[in-house]
Amino acid sequence: MKRLTIKKLIVISQSESRSLEVPFENGLNIILGGNKTGKSSIIKSIFTTLGCECKRIETDWKKLISAYLLFFKYGEKQFCVVRQGKKFQIFENNEDSYSCIIETEAFHEYSNCLMDILEIKMPCISKDGKQFNVTPPLLFRFQYIDQDEGWSRIADSFSNVAYIKDWKPNTNKYVCGYLDDTYYELQAQKAEHILEKDDKKKELNYNQSFVSRITSTLTQIENIESVEEVTTDIESLLAKAEELRKMQFSYNAEMTVLENDIYVNQHKLHVVEHNLIETKKDIEFAMTQEDELVCPICGTIYSNGLGEQLNITSDYAHCEKLITELRNSISIATEELKELKEKYNGVSLEIQSIEQKVRNSQELLSYSSFYKNKGQYEIYESCKRQLEVLQGEIDSYVSKIAIIDEKINEKKSKERSKDIREDIEGYCRTLADAINLPKTFIKLRDFVQIIDRTGSETPRLVYMYQSALYLYNLYRTNSPFNFYVVDTPNQQGQDAENLGSIFKSLELFLSDEGQVIVGTERETGMEGKASNVIKLTEKRRCLNNINYSKHLELLEELQKTAISWVAFNHKAQNEK
Numbered sequence: 001m002k003r004l005t006i007k008k009l010i011v012i013s014q015s016e017s018r019s020l021e022v023p024f025e026n027g028l029n030i031i032l033g034g035n036k037t038g039k040s041s042i043i044k045s046i047f048t049t050l051g052c053e054c055k056r057i058e059t060d061w062k063k064l065i066s067a068y069l070l071f072f073k074y075g076e077k078q079f080c081v082v083r084q085g086k087k088f089q090i091f092e093n094n095e096d097s098y099s100c101i102i103e104t105e106a107f108h109e110y111s112n113c114l115m116d117i118l119e120i121k122m123p124c125i126s127k128d129g130k131q132f133n134v135t136p137p138l139l140f141r142f143q144y145i146d147q148d149e150g151w152s153r154i155a156d157s158f159s160n161v162a163y164i165k166d167w168k169p170n171t172n173k174y175v176c177g178y179l180d181d182t183y184y185e186l187q188a189q190k191a192e193h194i195l196e197k198d199d200k201k202k203e204l205n206y207n208q209s210f211v212s213r214i215t216s217t218l219t220q221i222e223n224i225e226s227v228e229e230v231t232t233d234i235e236s237l238l239a240k241a242e243e244l245r246k247m248q249f250s251y252n253a254e255m256t257v258l259e260n261d262i263y264v265n266q267h268k269l270h271v272v273e274h275n276l277i278e279t280k281k282d283i284e285f286a287m288t289q290e291d292e293l294v295c296p297i298c299g300t301i302y303s304n305g306l307g308e309q310l311n312i313t314s315d316y317a318h319c320e321k322l323i324t325e326l327r328n329s330i331s332i333a334t335e336e337l338k339e340l341k342e343k344y345n346g347v348s349l350e351i352q353s354i355e356q357k358v359r360n361s362q363e364l365l366s367y368s369s370f371y372k373n374k375g376q377y378e379i380y381e382s383c384k385r386q387l388e389v390l391q392g393e394i395d396s397y398v399s400k401i402a403i404i405d406e407k408i409n410e411k412k413s414k415e416r417s418k419d420i421r422e423d424i425e426g427y428c429r430t431l432a433d434a435i436n437l438p439k440t441f442i443k444l445r446d447f448v449q450i451i452d453r454t455g456s457e458t459p460r461l462v463y464m465y466q467s468a469l470y471l472y473n474l475y476r477t478n479s480p481f482n483f484y485v486v487d488t489p490n491q492q493g494q495d496a497e498n499l500g501s502i503f504k505s506l507e508l509f510l511s512d513e514g515q516v517i518v519g520t521e522r523e524t525g526m527e528g529k530a531s532n533v534i535k536l537t538e539k540r541r542c543l544n545n546i547n548y549s550k551h552l553e554l555l556e557e558l559q560k561t562a563i564s565w566v567a568f569n570h571k572a573q574n575e576k
Contacts, residue, residue, distance in 0.1 A: 002075040004118065004480035005515050010069040011045050011543070012551050018543035019551040025531035026512040031519040032527070033536030039519045040147045042542065043487045046070060046517075047144060049083045050114075051107060052137040053160040056148040064543075067555055074118060074480070081114070082558055089562050090114065098558055100565035107160075111135045118480045121181035122174055123188030125165045129195055131188050137161050138171050139480065142469055147487035147519070151459035154448060154466065169446055176447045176469065177476055178420050183411045190404045197397035204390040211383045234361050241354045244347050251344040258337045262330055269326040276319040421447060427468035434505035435460050459489060463502055467509075474514045483515040506530075 005026060012019045022031075022042055033039040041061045044054045049070040068083045071093070078093040079101075088110035091098040102113040115121070115133045122134035137158035144150065146157035161167050173179040421444055428442045428449070437460050443450040449465035451458060463486070473481035488499065503524035509516040510529055518524065527533050536542050 002119075002479075003073075003482045003513070003515075005073045006046065006483060006517070007071040007073055007078070009042065009046055009049070009071075010551050010554075011042070011065050012067040012069070012548070012555060013064045013543055014066045014552070016064065016543065017548055018545050019548045020543050021547055021551065022534060023532065024515065024517060026515055027531035028506060028509050028526060028529065029515070029517045029532040029534070030524060030527060030530045031517065031534045031536065032521075032523065033519075033542075034521050037536040037538065038542030039521075039536055040487050042536075043485055043517065043519045044146075046485065047136075047140065047158070049081050050136045050140065051083070051088065051111060051160075052140060052144075052158045054146060054149075055157060055159045056146070069551075069555065069558075077117075079117060080558070082555070089558065090117070091558055091561065098561050100558075100562045103562045103566055108132045108135070115139075120480070122170075122184045124167070124170065124184070125188065125191050126163055127165050129191070131192065134171075134174070134184075135160070135164070138164065138167055139175075141171060142175050142466055143481065143484050145462060145466055145486045147489055150487070151462055151489045152451075154451060154462050172446050172448050175481060176420055176424060176472070178417055178447060179411060183408065186404050186408050186411070190401055190408070193397050193401050193404070197394055197401070200390055200394045200397065204387065204394065207383055207387050207390065211387065234358055237354050237358050237361070241351050241358075244351050244354070248344060248347050248351070251340050251347065255337055255340045255344065258333050258340065262333045262337065265326050265330045265333070269323065269330065272319055272322050272326065276316065276323065279316045279319060424468060424472050427471045428464055430471070430508070431464040431468050431505060434508060435464060435501040437461070437464055460501070463505075467505065470514070470516070471508065474511065482513065483517070484509070485517045485519075487519040488521070 006024045008021060008023045010019060010021045020042070031039050031042060041058060044057045045065070045068055047054060048057070049068040066084065070081045072079055072081070080091045080093055080098065082089040082091070086105045087103065088105070088107070089103045090101040090110070090113055092101055102110060104110050112133045114136065120134060120139065123131055124134050124138065125131055137160050141155040141158060141161070144157055149157045170184070174184065424447060425442055425444060429439050432439050432442060437457070441453065441457070441461060443452070449461055451461055453461055467484070470481070470484040473479060488502065499522065503526065506518065506524055506526045512531070
């Protein structure tokens with residue numbers, strides 16, 4: 001039975017000339033270190049190397065690490081994944097030599113290569129319809145409980161999954177073995193046939209519209225007495241259109257004059273209204289003064305007799321009359337402008353109608369010339385035949401989809417679903433006993449535990465289910481699901497009793513058939529039985545310079561191998 005076993009992780013910081021090598025064994029591995037000693041960063045680096053983007057990872061760590069190297073074994077073969085920024089490389093390790101399998105910055109190219117190694121065939125569809133094999137963050141989502149995100153939601157610690165259609169239910173069913181590679185191949189075939197069928201429908205609709213237009217045109221052609229008659233009609237329409245354009249020009253000139261008149265009169269109106277306001281102020285001021293008044297601005301003395309007051313009043317009346325005349329003039333001009341615009345728009349619509357008639361007649365002439373000169377309906381008949389072909393292709397896709405649906409339904413056995421659910425629930429009960437969790441809390445939907453509890457019960461439900469799924473998969477089949485990583489929480493109110501229950505359950509994970517990696521701040525009590533214990537003591541200084549030169553030399557060796565591989569492939573492609 002093939003197993004996936006992580007052998008070691010190497011992280012390199014070229015900016016600090018420091019590195020770290022963390023070995024792993026079969027069975028239980030414990031990474032023991034206090035807060036900020038790099039425990040979680042090391043654990044996240046495992047998944048970062050594999051291409052799983054953790055939702056939370058320290059920015060300082062990401063900036064610090066320039067290269068990640070993860071060594072793993074699958075079956076009898078050993079491999080190394082190297083990640084530097086967006087670049088992924090996979091090497092096969094045979095004794096002390098390495099051969100490059102792939103180097104790419106295209107995530108799906110790398111992912112497909114890794115899935116080939118793991119013998120995984122689970123076609124997925126992106127939300128925009130693209131098809132590719134399952135990716136590492138989908139495949140490994142149940143095999144990691146993240147210290148930051150993983151204790152409140154099940155299998156939701158990676159960010160680069162949401163662009164994939166139905167990613168949760170599909171991986172739920174795949175990881176537990178309910179739906180296998182064949183099922184997802186059928187689903188992918190179905191999705192591809194649906195897209196092809198929809199494309200053919202679009203083509204059919206377009207051709208139907210085209211044939212309909214030709215049919216209408218042919219009907220008109222049959223009623224044409226002569227090409228000369230249509231030509232005469234076109235000339236008449238063009239002459240009428242020219243006359244209408246002259247009317248348009250005339251209307252436009254008249255509208256310009258009216259618009260100028262309205263603008264001038266509106267300006268005059270503004271001036272007179274302002275003068276009226278000032279005259280009213282003068283009258284009110286004069287009525288409050290004696291026979292002589294002193295200008296409040298310049299100090300000049302003026303006579304303020306009855307005659308002078310009447311003159312000011314006369315000016316006020318004159319302003320009012322002028323305002324009335326200007327408003328009437330503006331109103332009349334505005335109404336005339338409105339009528340001219342309506343005439344102008346009417347002429348414009350008539351011109352558009354004539355132009356469309358001309359285009360229709362010209363098109364009719366083109367069809368008429370073709371069909372009457374050639375004397376055959378080749379295009380028309382060809383389009384009609386194409387409609388029949390397209391409809392046949394659509395019917396064929398409908399039939400293929402129906403056959404695939406039957407095969408898909410055969411895979412969805414209710415009896416098998418019940419057996420798998422009961423098996424997983426059995427392991428859940430074992431874990432529930434170990435961590436003092438009531439068995440009545442066990443509720444699976446779509447093969448996944450429902451999180452409907454709060455407080456300290458939520459993380460225990462998460463831990464119970466993902467641990468149970470690991471044990472369920474441990475002996476089920478050849479798969480990469482026999483490793484499990486748990487980063488225990490340190491800032492979520494986990495009391496000693498709660499963590500003690502979790503630590504006690506580690507007794508279940510000692511089997512060398514699988515591999516469990518646990519990161520913890522506190523001793524678990526299982527250090528004596530664990531296959532491997534890694535202790536971190538210095539805060540933020542888990543990197544060192546002890547093996548930096550050796551690690552850098554290994555990285556450089558791998559890069560030279562990759563360069564040779566790229567050059568060889570480039571040459572082979574050019575020779576094709």
